[in-house]
């Protein structure tokens with residue numbers, strides 16, 4: 001097997017809150033190969049966002065190590081881009097200038113940055129809206145522009161934290177299909193956090209099911225569905241089997257965390 005691009009070894013993360021220690025992640029181990037699409041699912045509060053933030057170098061690990069191509073992660077880097085649920089578009093800039101922004105920050109001349117941004121807007125089907133402002137776009141269009149903005153800096157790794165959570169069901173499905181198409185064309189490494197199991201199965205090579213807090217890997221499930229995938233794959237029996245398998249794994253964790261909370265409530 002090829003060397004892993006991302007190596008997570010025995011990572012733990014705790015926070016101090018109101019004088020108490022919250023153990024968010026404990027003993028997380030994971031290797032991700034170049035070009036894989038990996039989703040993370042699990043009960044609310046199991047540390048999914050915390051993990052992505054550590055991978056982006058926005059938050060240090062409490063113990064353990066995270067390495068990308070053998071180099072320890074301790075700050076954000078050019079090879080990574082983070083896509084949040086709420087887009088980070090600047091409302092006073094046009095869509096084109098928003099997409100060009102990261103390139104300008106990297107030192108590209110304005111004209112070159114705009115030309116590259118225009119190419120990306122064409123790829124995401126928003127060329128006609130280049131001179132609009134973010135407030136004039138629908139939710140789905142804004143997220144496409146947001147992704148173009150992340151792609152513009154040509155990251156090798158995309159970290160996506162519930163990017164479609166704020167979209168309605170139909171727009172979300174369109175965006176999933178669109179993300180699949182763009183990923184098939186570029187094969188970037190993607191780490192994708194979601195609460196939607198069908199979204200995780202449809203998009204991913206692997207789905208990582210996390211334990212309830214403190215989070216670690218409960219199951220690492222290879223999604224062996226043919227590629228390229230279209231939305232029609234969601235209506236196959238194999239797809240439903242993956243959903244059932246992952247759902248029952250998450251349900252066990254949710255029940256366990258509810259039991260723990262009830263026990264803590266009874267003893268306090």
Ligand SMILES: Nc1ncnc2c1ncn2[C@@H]1O[C@H](COP(=O)(O)OP(=O)(O)OP(=O)(O)O)[C@@H](O)[C@H]1O
Nearest residue numbers: 015016017022024043044045046047048049050051
């Ligand atoms: N900055 C912080 N300070 C204190 N506690 C934090 C901080 N960030 C996260 N936590 C705690 O760490 C745990 C994990 O949080 P995190 O947001 O990573 O979970 P999550 O799996 O992404 O949850 P959700 O699915 O609800 O978004 C939670 O108990 C949360 O309250």
